[in-house]
Amino acid sequence: MTKQCLFCKIASGEVPSKVIYDSKDVMAFLDIRPANPGHVLIIPKEHFETLADLPENMNSALLQLVKIIAGAQVEALGAQGVNVLQNNGELAGQVIPHVHVHVIPRFKGDKVTINYSGLVELKDEQFDEIQKRLISKAKELATGEEVKEAPKQIKEAPKEPEVKGKKKLLRIKLRIP
Ligand SMILES: [Zn+2]
Numbered sequence: 001m002t003k004q005c006l007f008c009k010i011a012s013g014e015v016p017s018k019v020i021y022d023s024k025d026v027m028a029f030l031d032i033r034p035a036n037p038g039h040v041l042i043i044p045k046e047h048f049e050t051l052a053d054l055p056e057n058m059n060s061a062l063l064q065l066v067k068i069i070a071g072a073q074v075e076a077l078g079a080q081g082v083n084v085l086q087n088n089g090e091l092a093g094q095v096i097p098h099v100h101v102h103v104i105p106r107f108k109g110d111k112v113t114i115n116y117s118g119l120v121e122l123k124d125e126q127f128d129e130i131q132k133r134l135i136s137k138a139k140e141l142a143t144g145e146e147v148k149e150a151p152k153q154i155k156e157a158p159k160e161p162e163v164k165g166k167k168k169l170l171r172i173k174l175r176i177p
Helices: 006-012 056-077 124-143
Strands: 019-022 026-030 040-044 081-085 101-106 161-164 167-171
Touching: 006 026, 006 040, 019 056, 026 056, 040 056, 056 081, 056 101
Parallel strands: none
Antiparallel strands: 019 026, 026 040, 040 101, 081 101, 161 167
16 A cells, blocks of 8 residues: 555545445445546555556456446446546556546436547558567567567657648657667
């Protein structure tokens, strides 16, 4: 437990929350700044900062609770869909540095907007280069064995706003040192 961490305090009961589900390792409670009625946060009770820090033996407990809560939102609240969001790092919108999963019930005509499709334009060779790097690193992370030819870092992805049709697209350039 981290002394200043809000979610650790919620997990221990030091800070009250509207608890939905509480078990040995994971818990679910209502987000106090909900996107929709029934917006639930799911956390491991132990403090881990990001998903990458979460130990493997916690994976199934966390995902199982996500499924249960999503099901409850549909059946008890009449949600017509459910978004599952998990933000890592401040830049990605992670406000509390304790792993958590947003489970957001969706209703027709609600105000939720999630926009992540087709925001950048990549060339075929960029897709290929990215695929190569990710395959290599994913294999390493999955097996724990370092892949010999370590992929190079992407130094920067300069923003080059460009108007194409009516839609602004960012063209990301991969700079390989
Ligand atoms: Zn914590």
